[in-house]
Amino acid sequence: MNHLERLQQGRHHDPFDYLGRHPLNQGWIIRAFMPSAEAVELKDVGAMNRVEGSDLFVIRLDKAQYEQLPAHYCLRWQEKHDSSWHEAISxxxxxxxxxxxxxxLFNEGRHHHAWRILGAQTREIDGIPGCLFSVWAPHVQxxxxxxxxxGWNGLRHPMRNRGHSGVWELFIPGLHPGDAYKFEILSHQGQLITKTDPYARHMARRPDTTSLITGPTEHQWQDSDWLEQRRNWDWQHQPVSIYEIHPGSWRQHEDGSFYTWRELAEELVPWVRDMGYTHIELLPVMEHPLDESWGYQVSGYYAPTSRFGSPDDxxxxxxxxxxxxxxxxxxxxxxxxxxxxFALARFTGEPLYEHADPRKGEHRDWGTLIFDFGRNEVRNFLVANALYWIEEFHIDGLRxxxxxxMLYLDYSREDGDWTPNRYGGREHLEAIDFLREMNEAVHTRFPGVITVAEESxxxxxxxxxxxxxxxxFSMKWNMGWMHDTLSYMETDPxxxxxxxDKLTFSQLYLWSENFVLPFSHDEVVHLKKxxxxxxxxxxxxxxxxxxxxxxxxxxxxGKKLLFMGSEFAQWTEWxxxxxxxxxxxxxxxxxxxxxxxxxxxxxxxxxxxxxxxDFDHEGFQWIDCHDSEQSILSFVRRSKSNPADVLLCLFNFTPVPRLGYRIGVPSPGNYHECLNSDSSWYGGSNMGNAGSISSEAVxxxxxEHSLELTLPPLGALFLKPQA
Structure with missing residues (x-):
């Protein structure tokens, strides 16, 4: 099959080998493949001739004509369907x-700025503005x-193949931010596939699945002081209190439409600031077509969802x-x-981003696909994505x-439905290597940025x-503490x-990790109340x-996390x-x-x-963990930098007031009741110790000393010694 036949059938592996300018018989020939054109001209030179029975137009130039031709020549053409004329640089x-x-670097999995070379990049080449497209799609035609x-015609702009890299590229002059595009792929087996750009940085709003060209950000960041402070942030010894939100349902307009990012900046940020939270955690805001997935089934890893506005919003x-x-x-x-x-699944007609073996490439429970963590380019896609959100959007951490x-090859699988690793074990070695590489890249490049594992x-x-x-990881969600504590609290007093023991068991493993104590969205859905x-x-x-x-x-x-709506006690599930x-x-x-x-x-x-x-056993001391009969816990929290800086924490998990309840204290003196959950300010019965109480040499x-306290019903007391 010759060049023209392959072009006409859309099977040419390298169109640059035939299209454009090429020497011919001591002169030059310029070829243009224009399936929608009735007539084509080489601007300022003359009409191009259609090769009979094809959509190929050619013009031959002698040496003098060629020397007058610009390096980037312009074509004019007349469309078949409406006879309109257009022009563009080839x-x-x-x-x-x-x-x-x-x-x-990309093929080795070490290109930490892959989003700057792949996808759609607006740029100026030789003074000509346009967009450079590139995509990784190995072993396709x-x-x-x-x-x-x-006109969404895949024969119009076939891309240049970059050899063994598996990358294809094409610069198209005259395109602008906001223009819609996709990739059309002819697979090795002859299947014609249309895909969104894996590296698209903006996508159309659902149900549209097109990628959109994105220009350089116009946002002028004002947070340089914050970023400098973050570089030196001693997060292990500082407060971390996280307000977890789903941006689409925190507030909505009366017609049910979403708040935009700019509206959330006006209303959500003051709400969180005034409550004293140190962080907001956003449920996934990468592009996703299905609202019911809450963002967890991502189709555009590099594109902030268009539901709430633009990337700059x-x-x-x-x-x-x-x-x-x-x-x-x-x-x-x-x-x-x-x-x-339309997205990553079977991107080239065959598994590419997912593992080809369904025993390693499919999540049976969730109906989703698992990344092939052992493939360099896939690993690069993910590591670069983590860095992208931090570098381009100044994100302070990833949950x-x-x-x-990811850690277990037999996760949620029956015997015979998983394949062991090379040592015969159940550990997913490639995923483990990926997680380590990702964490090292984040922490090395961005000191002060935290990573948190939801690991159960x-x-x-x-x-x-x-x-x-x-x-x-910087920290890990303490799922055991969460489950035990909620199970205990749901029990009739x-x-x-x-x-x-559900309240005390956490002390057996508490200091083995840096823990976050989560009451997250997962605990207020699916009939969990x-x-x-x-x-x-x-x-x-x-x-x-x-x-x-x-x-x-x-x-x-442990650091703290609470899901939105829980801070004012919604009755209904989220x-x-x-x-x-x-x-x-x-x-x-x-x-x-x-x-x-x-x-x-x-x-x-x-x-x-x-x-x-929060992560140091020297800052915690039981006063009494054995009073199961009255369901009371008491302990001391202590500052390591100043051991005399202590707080007594007492909890009565029954509705029975405990009068004259004695506890030992680490030092004599007067103790201030700095928080009482039974205060009438919070809606309680206002039972307590009149704001302070003095120790006795008992x-x-x-x-050596102790307090005789009144413990309110279903109440917590925080007491601090007064200087």
Whole structure:
């Protein structure tokens, strides 16, 4: 089959080998393949001749004519369908643009700025503005750019093949930011496929799945002070209190439409700031077609979802957070991706981003596909993506979803449905290497940025550096503490004494990792009930139990996380299709929960004893963990930098007031009641110790001095010695 036949059939592997200018018989020939054209001219030279029976137009030039021709010549053509005339500089007049070194790094999996070479890059070449497209699609017959600019005709702009790299590229002059495009791929087997750009940095709003050309950001960042402070942030010994949100359902307009990023900057940021949270965690905001997935089935890893505005609108939101002293964490999903035909799945007609073996490449439970972590270019795609969000959007950390599913080859699989690693074990070695590489890249390039693993198993050293044999995460969600604590709190108080160990068990493993204590979105969906509705008892007891639970979370070692709506005690489960139940903020009991969360955040930040030793056993001491009969816990939180800086934390998990309850204390003196969850300010019965109480020289529980306290029903007390 000759060049023309392959072009006409869309099977030419390297169109630059035939199109454009080529020497011919001591002169030159210029060829243009224009399937939609009735007539074509070489501007300022003359008409081109159609090769009979084809869509190829040619013109022969002698030496003198050729020497007068611009390096990047212009074509004029008349469209068949409407006889209109158009002109454009030929894409086939340009040399290869991607440096070999960049391609080499990408193929080795070491190009940490892959988004700057792949995808759609607006640029000026030889003074000519346009867009350079490039895509990794190895072992296919052809790749073309299609879009409004060529009538979505894959024969119009076939791309240049860059050899063994598997990358295809084409510079098209005259295109602009906002222009829509996709890649048309003719697979090795002859299947014609249309795909969105894996590296697209903007995509059309669902249900449209087209990629959009994106120009350089026009946002002028104002957060240089924040970034400099972040570089030196001692996060292990500082407060980290995270407000987890789903941007599409935090608030909505009356017609049910979403708030934009700029509207969220005006309303969400002050709400979070005034409550005293240090961070916002966004559920995934990468482009995704399915609202019901909450963002966890990503189709555009490099594209902020268009639901809430442009990429620069997201930058504005994050910038506004930083200017208000709030960090931004992003929920990130490298474990799996959906089977959407327009996106990553079987990108070249065959498995490319996913592992080819379904025993390693498919999530049976979720109906999704698993990345091939052992393939350099796939690993590069993900590592660069992590860095992209930090570098381009100033994200302060990544919460990595479903880490447990990545670590085990037999995760949620029956015997015979998984394949062992090369040592015969169940550990997913390639995924482990990827996680370590990602964490090392993030922490090396961006000091102060944190990574948090949602990991629910006993895998060791998740939050320890790779040189120690760890995975390299900054922190890990403490799923065990969360499940045990909620199970305990959902138990009727009369039976809690039989489950006292659920509150104390965490101490057996607490110091093995850097933990976050999460009450996340996963705990208020799928018939698990809202945080308030989980609590047993009558209405008063439910609110008291919830106040007690939140106080216990803030007293317990570990950083904190709470999902939106829980801060004012929604009665109903979270529904991603509707806004939070904001009218509840007019109800006193719900106001009380909000006041308590606000005071807990501010106390947590103000008291070094509550945050400085979240990961250090020297900052925690039991007073009494054995009073299961009365369901009471008491312990000391202590600052490591100043051991005398202590806070006593006491919890009565029954509705029975405990009068004259004696506890040992680490030092004599007067103790100030700095928080009482039963205060009437929060909606409680106002039982307590009149704001302060003095110790007595009565030895108790191994301490030289003690207090005789009133413990309120279903109440928590935080006491601090007064100087």
């Amino acid at each position: 894409p086939y007049s340009f040399d290869p643009q991607l440096p070999d070194w960049d391609l080499h 052809r790749v073309s750019i299609i879009g409004d600019f060529n 997201l930058r504005h939101f994050i910038d506004n957070c930083h200017l208000n002293g709030i960090g931004v964490l992003l929920d990130w999903v490298p474990a799996h991706f959906p089977r959407d035909e 990595v979803d479903a880490v447990a599913s 198993t006993a895998w060791p050293l998740v939050s320890r550096p790779p040189y120690m044999g760890g995975l390299g 009369i039976y809690r004494k039989y489950h006292h 809202s945080m308030l509705d989980k609590m047993p008892g009558d209405v008063w007891q439910r609110f008291a139990n919830l106040r007690l639970l939140y106080a216990y979370q803030y007293a317990h070692p 529904n991603a299709k509707t806004a939070l139940d904001w009218p509840l903020m007019d109800v006193p009991d719900h106001q009380g929960i909000h006041k308590l969360v606000t005071d807990l955040n501010h106390l947590y930040s103000a008291e070094a004893a509550l945050h400085e030793t 030895p108790w529980m191994g301490f």
